[in-house]
Amino acid sequence: MQVSPISEPFTMLKRLGSLFKNGALLLAVGFLSSVLGVVITNVLLLIRNTLNQNMGADATSQQVWGISIAHGIWMATSGNLRYQVVGGLLEDRCFNTIFARQQTISGALSFVTRTINTYFGSLWWVDFLRYLGLQET
Numbered sequence: 001m002q003v004s005p006i007s008e009p010f011t012m013l014k015r016l017g018s019l020f021k022n023g024a025l026l027l028a029v030g031f032l033s034s035v036l037g038v039v040i041t042n043v044l045l046l047i048r049n050t051l052n053q054n055m056g057a058d059a060t061s062q063q064v065w066g067i068s069i070a071h072g073i074w075m076a077t078s079g080n081l082r083y084q085v086v087g088g089l090l091e092d093r094c095f096n097t098i099f100a101r102q103q104t105i106s107g108a109l110s111f112v113t114r115t116i117n118t119y120f121g122s123l124w125w126v127d128f129l130r131y132l133g134l135q136e137t
Contacts, residue, residue: 023076030075034068
């Protein structure tokens with residue numbers, strides 16, 4: 001188990017509490033980073049369309065507030081829950097326990113699990129935006 005010497009392992013109650021604490025933080029970070037990202041993207045699209053009138057309107061500006069609110073909610077719920085399952089359940093309770101003496105195997109399993117989590121999380125994010133009508137197909 002990878003716990004720093006001055007802390008103790010998470011109990012299930014602490015893990016549950018972290019859903020709410022981390023959820024609030026991820027809501028704020030997801031919202032603010034999305035506002036910044038969508039505004040920058042919209043400005044770059046405006047500059048590109050202004051400089052090159054012949055390019056056509058293949059990309060349109062995005063809704064800043066709608067996407068930002070959706071991103072904050074997505075990060076607080078889906079991203080948070082998926083991280084708690086991967087970090088708390090799989091890595092901490094399974095991989096580090098079963099492969100306590102084989103850190104290379106535990107690390108490799110963590111890498112594969114986190115990569116799969118990121119891949120499916122990205123797919124579900126696009127589906128979530130499409131469901132809300134914020135992303136065209």
